[in-house]
Amino acid sequence: MIMNRRSFMLLAGTAIFVHPALAADTAEIIYFGGPIITIDDANPRAEAVAVKGGRIVAVGPAAEVMKLKGADTKLVDLAGKTMVPGFVDAHGHIIIGGIQALSANLLPPPDGPGANITTIQNTLREWWEANKEVVEKVNLIIGFGYDQSQLKELRHPDRNDLDAVSKDIPVVIVHQSGHLGALNSKALELINYTADTPDPVGGVIQRQPGGKEPNGVLEETAFLVAAPKILKDVGPNGLKVFAEAGAELWSSFGYTTVQEGRAIPSLCKVMEAVGAEGKFKVDVVAYPDALVDRDYIKENAGTTYKNRYRLGGAKLSIDGSPQGFTAWRDRPYYAPVGNYPPGYVGYSAAPPEKFIETMEWAFANNIQTITHANGEAASDLLIAAIANATAKHGKGDRRHVLIHGQFEREDQVDSFVKLGVIPSLFPMHTYYWGDWHREHTVGPGLADNISPTGWYLKRGAIFTSHHDAPVAFPNSMRILDATVTRRSRSGDIIGPAQRVSVDAGLKALTLWAAYHHFEENDKGSIEKGKLADLVILSDDPTAVDPETLDQLEIVETIKEGQSIYVRGKKKADLIRKGNKDLLNTAMYELFKQIYVQFEVERLPQSYQTEDVRAQAAANYEGCAATLMLPRLFGLPPEGAEVASGD
């Protein structure tokens, strides 16, 4: 008998017996046996969730949901663990995050295994073994974070130590400072450093004892010139591997929707190619830079995913970073460290008219923007740009996003709320740089109001909370902890009044971030009809001591009913092994140094001074790193297709 859906529903409605295996509403999976935090205010807690065809078909009391159990339904017992909705990345950069993911952790104990040269060699071998396929593709074994002062041997590992790991594949290990590195013979060959190569200005090629042959250890510019040459050999295929690895790293922290928060067309093509190969397990949203290629954004922006990838809108960057004193403020910095003139307030990254005009373009073309603005003056400009565009094109449901918003005045919060701007804030700063902001950037009073989450909630507005990886590691639980406790590294609380509840902290990672992406109908809460994007946590975040929120573990990440990360799987956990916060610092520093090198080397020799280097370093901020990737990895010129397949 063939029934159309309507006649079947009529039969079901009149309670005619239907064999469970034939029932249209039999679930494929039912989760039960632990707290389920739905983030649905109408129904905040549930006992069970049923999934079918990648969507949630029932959520509620176990007795109700179990009615959907059929002969083939897979029952998953949470065994007391807690389920929450999949996390939606409010701002990060997955491609550089992938480089972060695909590197061995060589930090000294307790943050990593780097106690002596043997443990460093073993870690590199273990990492290679676990990532064989990747190493083959990128032809590089790279580790970050060793510190010779913490090694038993009290010296840098040299080419012989690294040749013992591999003679055929380039091996590069980066010092924790990001300013030095050690290479094996193959890597030295690749960059053509020989006994005849003179030391570059500002750097040293260390030599074998009693000879001129390089020993593998490169200092400062000798290393910074070498690193891009090695990465260039990794090439565009390497970028594809990094994009995939970044998405995978994010998923290991419970993210089921991730962001490339400052792309350019050639990188978008890389991500499209990864999607076309079926290698994204999470949804990826890219925001190319509006000052680089508007036409590309206009042609490609959309709300539907193709192969788990879509172009969400345009990225703008008004100023720099608060910890580097390049955020553009409305008043002088408190006590900036460095050679700053009296009254120094930072600066805008481009002429203000440019932002006003770009925002008008975005409104006219219905393009969503996400705008990096840290200082008060940067926020003033963003408010002016959005107010001006609103006056010309109407308010509409545009959901423009403020990224970072570190130093805001309370009147600016009012303006953003009035204009319907969604703040994607960075409370993680309270942990990493809270003490620094108190002592140097804004001073003790204003430091309390960095990333003013409390001011937004007080006004009944929403906010989201991000990691901006690779600036910080994409650790969702550290975000939650920082958003809730605002505890700094020294243990102080940075702005008790801005603290929010665990419930609000979770919403900032889920429903509110889904809203920011125009995806709240599909994502962000565990509700019937939404995608089965789910996370299983080791404990109930609303029940544990808030000070321990950062210790919660992601046990499993589920995208549309499919398990995409399970804690304990070797590869995924190798990526996460050890304390990656410090590792991240090493990579961030290296990229900053490479950026400085790029900036300086295009100047005539006589202009390549220490002051110019210092200025370039000050101009660098995390969001900018993506822009140098094509140059770093030798991407084909704009418009050229990135080869599909391997």
Ligand SMILES: [Zn+2]
């Ligand atoms: Zn940024």
Ligand SMILES: [Zn+2]
């Ligand atoms: Zn960013």
